[in-house]
C-alpha cells in the first residue's frame with residue numbers, strides 16, 4: 001500500500017513536470033472566460049428582449065427547418081427534442097436562457113461533455129502516460145526496479161483517474177469563478193428540469209424530473225465524471241499499444257472525431273451505438289438530448305462504457321505485463 | 328567492509344544458464360551461460376550487434392528468454408522478479424532519464440521505488456561527482472553527466488550486482504578512468520559484482536577481472552583477462568636469415584611475420600633455440616615474449632568481422 005502511494009507520487013510528479021495539467025487548466029480557463037463573456041452579453045441585452053417571443057420565434061424557425069426536410073435524421077431528432085424542451089419551458093413560464101452563475105456551472109458538464117472537450121483534456125493528460133516512457137527510453141529503468149509491472153501500470157491508471165477527476169473539479173470551479181465576474185450569483189435552488197425523452201418524434205414529458213438546480217448539477221457532474229473515468233481507462237490501452245506520444249494521442253483524437261462523424265453520416269448503421277464515443281456525453285443524455293441511435297438508454301450507455309473500460313484495461317494489463325521491452 | 332578472502336567460498340551472485348533469444352526466425356542470443364562472482368568486475372565483450380544489449384535486457388527482466396534462466400542472488404528473474412531486482416542496479420543501452428526533471432528529482436523518483444532515502448541520494452551523487460549539478464534539469468546535462476547520473480541511479484539501494492551496458496559511452500578519457508576506478512573500487516571494497524559490456528577491448532582489459540566474449544549471439548570463450556592473454560603467449564625471434572631459421576626450427580611450427588619468427592612457446596624454451604641458431608651461423612637480433620593482446624585474440628576468434 002505504501003509502495004503504491006510512492007508509485008502514484010512518482011506518476012503525479014512526472015505528469016506535473018510535463019506541464020500537462022497546466023495546459024489543461026489554461027485551456028479550461030480560456031474557454032470558460034470567453035463563454036462567460038458571451039453569457040454576460042446575453043444578460044446585458046435581456047432587458048430589451050422578450051424571452052417568450054424569442055423562444056416562440058425559435059420554435060417556429062426550427063419547425064420550418066424540419067418541414068423542409070433539410071436536416072439529417074440525427075440532427076432532426078435533436079431539433080425535435082429541443083423544440084419539445086422549449087415548449088415545456090414556455091408552458092411552465094420559465095426563461096431557460098436567463099444567465100446566472102448556477103446555471104452556467106450546471107451547463108458546463110453537458111456542453112464540455114457533448115462537445116468532447118473533457119475527453120480531449122483527458123487525452124492531453126494521459127494518452128501518452130505509458131508511450132512517453134517508451135519514447136524517452138525511461139521504461140528501461142522504470143521496469144527494472146523491484147516493482148512488478150502491473151503495479152506500475154495501476155499507479156499510472158490511478159494517477160490518470162485522479163487528474164481526470166481534478167480536471168472536472170477545476171472545470172466546475174473555474175466555471176464558477178469565470179461566471180461570478182459577470183453574472184448574478186443566486187439561483188442554486190431554482191428548479192431544474194431533466195429527463196426529457198423523445199418518442200416517435202414527440203417529446204414525452206412524463207419522465208421529466210424537477211430538482212433543485214444544485215442537485216441536478218451534482219447528478220450531471222457525477223455522470224460526466226463516470227464517462228471521463230471510462231475514457232481515461234480506454235486511453236490507457238492506446239498508450240500501452242503505441243510507442244510514441246504522437247501516435248497514441250493522435251489515435252485517441254481520431255477515434256473521438258471519427259465516432260462523432262460516424263453518427264452524423266451513417267445514422268442507419270446502428271452498430272455505431274456500440275462504439276464508446278457515442279456513449280460519452282452522459283450528462284447531455286441525462287438532461288434530455290436524444291442519443292444518436294435508438295435503444296441507447298442511460299443504462300445502456302453506462303453499461304457500454306463500463307464494458308469498454310474493463311475490457312480495454314484488461315487488455316492493457318495483459319499486454320504491459322507480458323511484453324518484451326526493446327529500445 | 329567486504330573481505331576478499333571469503334571470495335572463494337561465495338556462490339555466484341549472477342548466473343545465466345543457457346540463455347537463448349529467438350525473434351522471428353533469427354537467433355539473437357544463442358545458448359549463453361556465465362557466472363559472475365562477488366567482488367569481481369566481469370566484462371562482456373563483443374562487436375556491434377553481437378547481442379550484448381539483448382542479453383542484458385534478459386538479465387534485468389525486460390525481455391523474456393526463449394530458453395534458459397537467470398539467477399540473481401539466488402532469485403530467478405522470471406519467477407521472483409521483485410527479490411531478484413532488489414539486488415540489481417543497471418543501465419541498459421543508453422542512460423535515459425527524465426529530461427524534464429532535475430537530477431535530484433530523477434534520483435528521488437527511483438529511490439522511492441526502492442524505499443531508499445535522501446541520504447542514499449546524496450551518497451550515490453557524490454560517488455559519481457554530480458552533487459553540484461543535481462538541481463539542474465537533466466535536459467541541460469551533457470552526455471557524460473547523464474552517463475554519471477545513470478550510474479548513480481544504478482547504485483541506489485546498494486545493490487549487490489551492477490549491470491552496466493557500455494558505461495564508457497560518452498565519457499572523455501578522464502571520465503572513463505574515473506568510472507573504471509569507481510567500478511574496481513566497488514568490486515574490491517564492497518564486494519559488488521560488476522557486469523560491464525563493451526566493444527572496447529582496451530577498456531575491458533583495464534577494467535575487468537574476467538571476460539566473456541560474445542559474437543553473433545554465441546559465447547566464444549570465457550576466462551580471466553590474464554588467462555585469455557597469457558594462454559596465447561608466444562615467442563618472437565628477430566633473425567638474420569628467416570627462411571633458414573624457419574627450417575631449423577621446423578619442429579616448433581614457426582609462423583613467419585616479416586623478419587620475425589613467431590613460435591608457440593614459453594620464454595623458458597628460448598635458450599636452446601638461440602644456441603641452435605647461433606651454431607648454424609644465423610644472427611639473432613632479438614628474442615622477446617610476444618603477448619597477444621586481447622585485441623589480436625578477439626580478431627582471431629571472431630574471424631576479423633565486426634559487423635554481422
Ligand SMILES: Nc1ncnc2c1ncn2[C@@H]1O[C@H](COP(=O)(O)OP(=O)(O)OP(=O)(O)O)[C@@H](O)[C@H]1O
Nearest residue numbers: 326350355373374375376377378379380381382526
Ligand atoms: N527487437 C528486435 N527485433 C529483431 N532483431 C533485433 C531486435 N533487437 C535487436 N535485434 C538484433 O539483435 C542483434 C543484437 O543486438 P544487440 O542490441 O543486442 O547488440 P549489441 O551487442 O548490444 O550491439 P552494440 O554494440 O551495437 O550495442 C542485432 O543484430 C539486432 O539487429
Ligand SMILES: [Mg+2]
Nearest residue numbers: 379380420492
Ligand atoms: Mg548494445
